[in-house]
Amino acid sequence: MSILKHSAFEIAQKVRTGELSAVEVLEEAIRRVEAVDGQPGSLAHGDLSEEDQSKVHAFITLTAEQARQQALCIDEQVKAGEEVGPLAGVPVSIKDIFCVKGTPSTAGSRILANFIAPYTATPVNRLEEAGAIVLGKVNLDEFTYGSSTESSAFQPSTRNPWDTSRVPGGSSGGSAASVAAGEVLLSLGTDTGGSIRQPAAFCGIVGLKPTYGRVSRYGLIAFGSSLDCPGPIARNVRDAALMLSVMAGADPHDSTAARVPVPDYVASLDKGVKGMRIGLSPDTMQIVFPDPKTGDMVKEALPAEIKKATLQAAEVLAKQGAEIVEDIPMPNLVYGIPVYFVISRVEAASNLHRFDGVKYGHRTQSSFRNRHEIYRQTRSEGFGLQPKLRILMGMYVSAAQYSEQYYQRALRVRSLIRSDFEKSFDLQGDYRVDALLTPTTPTTAFKMADVYGDSILMQYADQLTVPANHAGIPGISIPAGFDGEGLPIGVQLMAPDFKEETLFQAGYAFEQATEHADWRDRQPQVLRSSGGRE
Amino acid sequence: MTDEITPELFEHLVDLAAFAFDPKEAEYLRRELNNQLRAIHQLESISLDPDVPLASHGIPYTPQSSPPLREDKWVECDNPEEILAQAPQVGDGYIIVPDTPPTKLD
Numbered sequence: 001m002s003i004l005k006h007s008a009f010e011i012a013q014k015v016r017t018g019e020l021s022a023v024e025v026l027e028e029a030i031r032r033v034e035a036v037d038g039q040p041g042s043l044a045h046g047d048l049s050e051e052d053q054s055k056v057h058a059f060i061t062l063t064a065e066q067a068r069q070q071a072l073c074i075d076e077q078v079k080a081g082e083e084v085g086p087l088a089g090v091p092v093s094i095k096d097i098f099c100v101k102g103t104p105s106t107a108g109s110r111i112l113a114n115f116i117a118p119y120t121a122t123p124v125n126r127l128e129e130a131g132a133i134v135l136g137k138v139n140l141d142e143f144t145y146g147s148s149t150e151s152s153a154f155q156p157s158t159r160n161p162w163d164t165s166r167v168p169g170g171s172s173g174g175s176a177a178s179v180a181a182g183e184v185l186l187s188l189g190t191d192t193g194g195s196i197r198q199p200a201a202f203c204g205i206v207g208l209k210p211t212y213g214r215v216s217r218y219g220l221i222a223f224g225s226s227l228d229c230p231g232p233i234a235r236n237v238r239d240a241a242l243m244l245s246v247m248a249g250a251d252p253h254d255s256t257a258a259r260v261p262v263p264d265y266v267a268s269l270d271k272g273v274k275g276m277r278i279g280l281s282p283d284t285m286q287i288v289f290p291d292p293k294t295g296d297m298v299k300e301a302l303p304a305e306i307k308k309a310t311l312q313a314a315e316v317l318a319k320q321g322a323e324i325v326e327d328i329p330m331p332n333l334v335y336g337i338p339v340y341f342v343i344s345r346v347e348a349a350s351n352l353h354r355f356d357g358v359k360y361g362h363r364t365q366s367s368f369r370n371r372h373e374i375y376r377q378t379r380s381e382g383f384g385l386q387p388k389l390r391i392l393m394g395m396y397v398s399a400a401q402y403s404e405q406y407y408q409r410a411l412r413v414r415s416l417i418r419s420d421f422e423k424s425f426d427l428q429g430d431y432r433v434d435a436l437l438t439p440t441t442p443t444t445a446f447k448m449a450d451v452y453g454d455s456i457l458m459q460y461a462d463q464l465t466v467p468a469n470h471a472g473i474p475g476i477s478i479p480a481g482f483d484g485e486g487l488p489i490g491v492q493l494m495a496p497d498f499k500e501e502t503l504f505q506a507g508y509a510f511e512q513a514t515e516h517a518d519w520r521d522r523q524p525q526v527l528r529s530s531g532g533r534e
Numbered sequence: 535m536t537d538e539i540t541p542e543l544f545e546h547l548v549d550l551a552a553f554a555f556d557p558k559e560a561e562y563l564r565r566e567l568n569n570q571l572r573a574i575h576q577l578e579s580i581s582l583d584p585d586v587p588l589a590s591h592g593i594p595y596t597p598q599s600s601p602p603l604r605e606d607k608w609v610e611c612d613n614p615e616e617i618l619a620q621a622p623q624v625g626d627g628y629i630i631v632p633d634t635p636p637t638k639l640d
Contacts, residue, residue: 360620411588472592
């Protein structure tokens with residue numbers, strides 16, 4: 001059996017006791033990357049060969065030598081009897097939207113392709129301090145703008161390990177794929193509208209968007225500053241809990257990192273769900289999207305397999321002692337995507353004005369006469385179409401003459417979305433639920449190129465995840481089975497502010513109760529075809 | 535369906551954002567902007583009570599949960615050379631940029 005079959009929790013325990021060395025774990029991870037990942041994403045890419053189309057392409061930058069030094073250091077500490085952290089020797093990948101000192105930190109964009117970060121992001125620092133071994137930086141949608149990872153300037157873009165003709169989701173697609181393909185045990189992602197939970201669902205793994213402010217954003221290249229949340233991506237709930245426990249907490253470098261005590265998420269995992277009230281809402285069992293031809297809003301039922309998986313998850317939790325509360329009205333969640341089209345674009349436009357070819361990053365090689373021409377040529381060459389689209393929209397809806405109509409209205413509707421959650425969680429209210437259960441996504445992983453370019457359809461892929469970002473509350477996606485095409489289905493649990501503990505407990509209870517289900521034995525396509533079957 | 539972002543308005547936005555597009559890119563971007571605005575107009579159907587507050591963040595920050603502000607003091611940067619090395623053009627510890635052209639005010 002491959003070492004990588006073990007969970008991060010188990011590997012760290014074995015490294016800490018000397019049963020396994022960090023170096024042998026790392027070398028196994030590097031061999032896995034060599035077997036399944038294929039050529040890394042780069043700006044200079046050509047046509048894809050048949051072999052390319054069968055690989056994952058999660059990584060942009062592999063820092064194997066640096067990782068070997070880290071692993072050796074951990075092993076020496078263990079031999080010397082020194083204390084090593086709770087993630088000792090665990091290989092991790094980092095979404096390339098985080099600064100890691102001395103490494104290219106590209107945001108998946110040509111405009112930052114040559115940027116070497118002069119400092120390390122707080123969540124990465126905390127992972128390293130806990131003994132994690134950073135194996136490299138993984139691909140993403142450019143500046144995180146997308147739900148398929150296809151918009152990265154670094155091609156080939158990541159493919160889904162369960163079916164490499166399909167997207168891994170996004171924007172943390174490289175993170176989710178690297179974990180699902182067993183290249184690393186954990187990955188650090190970010191979630192602004194669903195960018196951890198949606199790829200986790202598409203890749204059959206666990207992804208948690210923490211409460212806004214639970215994890216520091218210092219060193220994260222910003223997209224939507226009121227929405228961005230760094231969070232864990234893992235193969236199981238315990239590993240996600242362990243990862244969050246080392247990253248969470250206040251940070252003097254980020255004034256939005258909340259000063260709220262961090263519980264021991266791992267210690268309380270097996271509390272179970274007895275007595276827990278878990279809510280279902282009919283408003284999350286449908287998809288509402290604009291008709292591409294008329295622009296009118298169309299309401300459709302969710303695909304039957306996804307709805308069935310969600311209701312079955314509710315049944316499993318009920319058998320474990322949870323009380324299921326049905327028919328919770330959440331009428332404002334339907335506005336999540338239109339509100340997101342406004343707020344996230346305004347914040348993106350504001351954040352992206354700093355990239356101009358003057359201080360760092362790409363600068364045009366064309367001739368220029370003045371500073372305005374540097375800006376125009378650099379930004380035109382450096383940004384892909386998706387960042388440009390967001391900048392233009394953000395500028396339009398926040399312009400003085402339109403702000404009240406668009407931006408201010410969106411901020412007020414955001415309050416209504418939050419109030420839907422507050423009413424369902426209110427301990428004195430009609431529903432008093434501890435968590436809400438929904439599907440994570442309205443579909444399973446779609447084919448590469450099927451949706452890319454249609455910014456409306458792509459955004460509506462996030463309609464079940466984006467409300468938690470507006471409300472600031474935590475949400476977790478956990479695997480809940482497969483559809484008829486063998487693609488993973490994820491279900492989502494959401495809880496009140498800073499109640500990640502509840503999500504881990506419910507997720508763990510579901511995982512334990514379905515441990516022996518047939519679908520748990522399935523393996524991603526890339527592991528079957530690479531001989532890495534476990 | 536009429537387009538809210540007309541070609542003229544689009545050109546104005548492009549100029550403000552310091553971009554330049556070929557016609558194919560411009561057509562794609564203007565179409566997507568207009569499609570997104572149609573989705574955004576769904577918000578106009580909501581009857582908003584004037585008391586509904588603007589939410590700049592989802593979660594409320596209280597004095598207990600907000601970190602104290604850092605002391606307002608100068609801290610030496612420990613790697614200025616590393617940071618300046620990222621700039622395309624530097625001299626004597628400064629980032630060099632070409633002149634800004636004069637702008638005529640209306």
